[in-house]
Amino acid sequence: MAEFHSVTLDFDKCRGCINCVKRCPTEAIRVKNGKAFIISERCIDCGECIRICPHHAKKAVYDKMSVIEGYEYRVALPAPSLYPQFNNLDSIDYVLDGLLRIGFDDVFEVAGAAELVSEMTRSMMKRSDCPKPLISNACPAIVKLIQVRFPKLLPHLHTLQPPVEVAARLARERAVKKSGLPADKIGVFFISPCPAKVTALRHPAGGERVVDGVLSISEVYMALLPEMKKIERPQAEQISGISGISWSYTGGEATALLLPHYLAADGIENSIKILDEIENDKLGGIDFVELDACFSGCVGGCLCIENPYIARTKVRYLRKYQPVTMSHLADYPGKEEKDFLFEDEVEYDPVLELASDPVKAMEIMLQIEEIEKKLPGIDCASCGSPTCACFAQDVATGKAELNDCVFLMKKELEGKLSGKEQNDGKATV
Amino acid sequence: MAINMRYVVDGSDFTTAGEASTAVKMKLKKLGIAPDIVRRVAIAMYEAEINMVIHAGGGVAEVELESDKIIIKLIDHGKGIADVDLAMREGYSTAPDAVRNLGFGAGMGLPNIKKYSDEMHIDTEVGKGTTVTIIINLQ
Numbered sequence A: 001m002a003e004f005h006s007v008t009l010d011f012d013k014c015r016g017c018i019n020c021v022k023r024c025p026t027e028a029i030r031v032k033n034g035k036a037f038i039i040s041e042r043c044i045d046c047g048e049c050i051r052i053c054p055h056h057a058k059k060a061v062y063d064k065m066s067v068i069e070g071y072e073y074r075v076a077l078p079a080p081s082l083y084p085q086f087n088n089l090d091s092i093d094y095v096l097d098g099l100l101r102i103g104f105d106d107v108f109e110v111a112g113a114a115e116l117v118s119e120m121t122r123s124m125m126k127r128s129d130c131p132k133p134l135i136s137n138a139c140p141a142i143v144k145l146i147q148v149r150f151p152k153l154l155p156h157l158h159t160l161q162p163p164v165e166v167a168a169r170l171a172r173e174r175a176v177k178k179s180g181l182p183a184d185k186i187g188v189f190f191i192s193p194c195p196a197k198v199t200a201l202r203h204p205a206g207g208e209r210v211v212d213g214v215l216s217i218s219e220v221y222m223a224l225l226p227e228m229k230k231i232e233r234p235q236a237e238q239i240s241g242i243s244g245i246s247w248s249y250t251g252g253e254a255t256a257l258l259l260p261h262y263l264a265a266d267g268i269e270n271s272i273k274i275l276d277e278i279e280n281d282k283l284g285g286i287d288f289v290e291l292d293a294c295f296s297g298c299v300g301g302c303l304c305i306e307n308p309y310i311a312r313t314k315v316r317y318l319r320k321y322q323p324v325t326m327s328h329l330a331d332y333p334g335k336e337e338k339d340f341l342f343e344d345e346v347e348y349d350p351v352l353e354l355a356s357d358p359v360k361a362m363e364i365m366l367q368i369e370e371i372e373k374k375l376p377g378i379d380c381a382s383c384g385s386p387t388c389a390c391f392a393q394d395v396a397t398g399k400a401e402l403n404d405c406v407f408l409m410k411k412e413l414e415g416k417l418s419g420k421e422q423n424d425g426k427a428t429v
Numbered sequence B: 001m002a003i004n005m006r007y008v009v010d011g012s013d014f015t016t017a018g019e020a021s022t023a024v025k026m027k028l029k030k031l032g033i034a035p036d037i038v039r040r041v042a043i044a045m046y047e048a049e050i051n052m053v054i055h056a057g058g059g060v061a062e063v064e065l066e067s068d069k070i071i072i073k074l075i076d077h078g079k080g081i082a083d084v085d086l087a088m089r090e091g092y093s094t095a096p097d098a099v100r101n102l103g104f105g106a107g108m109g110l111p112n113i114k115k116y117s118d119e120m121h122i123d124t125e126v127g128k129g130t131t132v133t134i135i136i137n138l139q
């Protein structure tokens, strides 16, 4: 069964160029017969291909606004990165009010849930059984990366559900109480900055689906903008302060832990480097690691509208008018850490292994090396694989043909031509 | 059946130090070697690779991967180690201050290589160079 991925290819728009093939950080894309295709099990939904495709043939699949119509009572869960999409916003309440005007009956800020996660994490980190460093699980693309490439670090992954899941659970409980409706009449919808979160929420690590749909920031923004202009005095009341809102950019989550020794980084390549260092025991003394697949963090998600750096500036502006923290676990009587822990551990996903049997894998690796020796090593990607080394692996594992390499073909042709010349002896050029 | 790898480790560039051990680590992961073992190889080889850069002006890493073990040789033509027993002591380091300021030179490299490997040999001659051999069983 092919797994669901938000990141998909629009076959008709694809021109078979190699931009995405080269850009993909997990070598998950190939061009075959003039069209790209995504190797599902390698895709981490980071959205890099969406950003780079000049033909807009890569897109993120998410739920359309109309899904909310299937529910009697609708709750919006805005990601913190929604706020800095707007200009001159000095109160979040306008956004929250706007959401109530475009068809939602209630709003539960993910930024508020983020403050609860920070609070619980702070107390978890005081305990001796907390792994060091603790690695954030808020970015699903990073979680997937660790799952396929850094199995040794899985025990370092945070075991608390990320803010969106905490928000979804609390929002649903509140909605049942407020509306008096049965749970299946209530729809809870996340407004996402990225395809990674769309995918993760379709198939959450914990197994159970906590939201009824995932919308995109870009679409919701379009619906919100005209409505927000009409608001004179907003009725909604925010439940997040500086610390929750700051989860929208890299470093926000880590700083909310009020620890001196943390590391926060953005971009997949940087993240891989850092994970490598942790795996090699080279990052001593760091208590918490926050990694975001997108540059600048979630404001850099590919479903956002605003440029990530401008968005960061806007968060800084918005922050000025906010209290530090608005949500506390004590506001949710009866709720405690264990209500928000993942039940199952995140498992190693050995998609990068050449074969399940090490001896067989070694044979393949030897073959790969033999093939690589024949290749020019210039990584032109005309064969449809991102690098010569990757192409060699594709050939060795039966996924490509050696003569897909244009250089080898050229050589062969030249050989044939010169052979022919010698044969008829009298050939003139 | 064996896979041989060879990496030139540049002694003038701290920023690329560790590339060889990272490349080896990736290969072991592709082979499906147990994560614990991959980690031990990565740590031991990284330490020896860094030592070549900070103490010996670079060298060559030769890796032989067999079905049951990995043999890593780090060969340099640096100044050599005068007293190997002393060098093996935890915390012993001759790293200059400039190197220490970069975060290297804690004197734990050689002890860690010993700790994470199944076998370790140091062949060294003052003025001629050093070869550190690390053997780690893969099963």
Ligand SMILES: Nc1ncnc2c1ncn2[C@@H]1O[C@H](COP(=O)(O)OP(=O)(O)O)[C@@H](O)[C@H]1O
Pocket: B047, B051, B052, B055, B056, B076, B078, B079, B080, B081, B087, B088, B092, B093, B094, B095, B104, B105, B106, B107, B108, B109, B110, B111, B130
């Ligand atoms: N390849 C080498 N060439 C010369 N000297 C070395 C080499 N490797 C280690 N040494 C010596 O052994 C000492 C201890 O090494 P190690 O335990 O790795 O600590 P550190 O590298 O932090 O100094 C070094 O300070 C250095 O004097």
Ligand code: SF4
Pocket: A045, A046, A138, A139, A140, A141, A142, A193, A194, A195, A196, A197, A292, A293, A294, A297, A298, A299, A300, A301, A302
């Ligand atoms: S950094 Fe944020 S926006 Fe980007 S993939 Fe990760 S969770 Fe999504």
Ligand SMILES: [Mg+2]
Pocket: B047, B050, B051, B105, B107, B108, B109, B110
């Ligand atoms: Mg050392």
